Amino acid sequence: METTVKNKQVILRNYVKGIPKESDLMIITASDPVELKVKPGSAAVMVRNLYLSCDPYMGILMREPTPSTLALLDAFIPGKPIAGIGVSQVIDSDDPSFTKGDMIWGIVNWEEFSTINPAAIFKIDVNINVPLSYYTGILGMIGLTAYAGFFEICSPKKGDTVFVSAASGAVGQLVGQFAKLMGCYVVGSAGSKQKVDLLLNKFGYDDAFNYKEEPDLDSALKRCVPKGIDIYFENVGGKMLDAVLLNMKTYGRIAVCGMISQYHLETRDRLQNLPDIIFKKIRMQGFASYDFIDRFPKFLEFVLPYIKEEKLAYVEDIVEGLENGPAALVGLLHGKNVGKQVLKVA
Incomplete structure (x- = not known):
């Protein structure tokens, strides 16, 4: 039986300036073969990676770290594999909580095989009949992000008017559907006719528009x-946020999940309408999913029945092959994906 393997990896060449390019990442085969056993006493877990999640925040981590970005997560290291949420199968374990064959999800390097700290992973209940790739999204940090941002920060009420930017993306598609389940009126923006059609015909949005075709947001x-808008779920920033502030109602709530339009600009957009936060007594809060990790069991109790009853639609954009990882990740940052961008490793 094979005891060592060659390990293909996605490496960051150098810190990135501006929008990342495919050439900022490279595919290598690590020079040292990987032992398919963990060292006794290491408490480590060895896994084969099956699916990797492509997420907008990963572009931030490709840049040289600043005090602001380090408050989010540690930056990637040039010459080392990038990392993110993955779904994996346990090959060997020195932790009694995990055994060979277990399916897990958590933070892994972008590579075929990883040795990981079990504190950063969650065991998958294979009796829940859903695709394993869902744990990169709707049943993982993406789902928790949508749930926590909408319910914990925005405190929705039946009849609220909700606006979601980047509404067809991994988080946006869930927020809109959560809002509809709450009896809200829901509007979204997206960047193509195909995505707008998804919002209206699959995710149940009441109205939607293609922001690229709107000269005046x-x-x-x-x-x-x-x-006016009671709740804004913010994924974009810049000119969209400025226009939304003009249209918020008094005592409106804004959950700031992302600002993808601003991450890779050398000079960020200047906002004109920030005083409306004061005038309208708007509550605006930035957050990350791990701020609410203690809510994860509550989130699963909420979302699993809707998935089983097919009351939630979920769209994935799956690219196959680790060698196509750079194109998938960079394509996401340019909005080329439709739905949750996932990389199938093999």
Whole structure:
């Protein structure tokens, strides 16, 4: 039986300036073969990676770290594999909580085989009949992000008007559906006709628009939400946020999940309408999913029945082969994906 293997990896060449390019990442085969056993006493777990999650925050971690970005997560290291959420199968374990054959999800390097700290992984209940790839998204940190941002920060009420930017993406598609389940009126923006059609015909949004075809975002919002916005789930930032502030209602709530339009600009957009936060007494809060990790069991109790009853639609964009990882990740940062971007390793 094979005891060592060659390990293919996705490596960051150098810190990135501007929007990452495929050439900023490279595929290598590590020079040292990987032992398919963990050292006794190490408490480590050896896994074969099956699916890897492509997420916008990963572009931030490709840049040279600043005090601001280090408050989020540690930056990737040039010459080393990048990392993110993955779904994996246990090959060997020195932790009694995990045994050979277990399916897990958690933080792993972008490579075929990883040795990981079991404190950073969760065991998958294979009796839940869903695709394993769901644990990179709807049943993992993506789902928790949508749940916590919407319910914990925005405190929705039946009849609220909800606006979601990047609404067809991994998080946005769930937020909109959660809002509909709560009896809210839901509007979304996306970057193509195909994505707008998804919002209206698959995710149940009440209205939607393609922001790339709108010369005036303020006018687009006034057309779609003439009475104003109670809740804004923010994924974009910049000009979209500025227009939304003009259209928020008094005591509106904004959950700031992402600002993808701003991450890779050398000079970020200047906002004109920030005083509206004061005038309208708006509550605006940034957050990350791990701020709410203690809510994860509560989230699963909420979401699993809806998945089983097929009351939640979920769209994935799966790319196969680790060698296609750079194209998948960079394509996500340019909005080329439709739904949750996932990389199938083999």
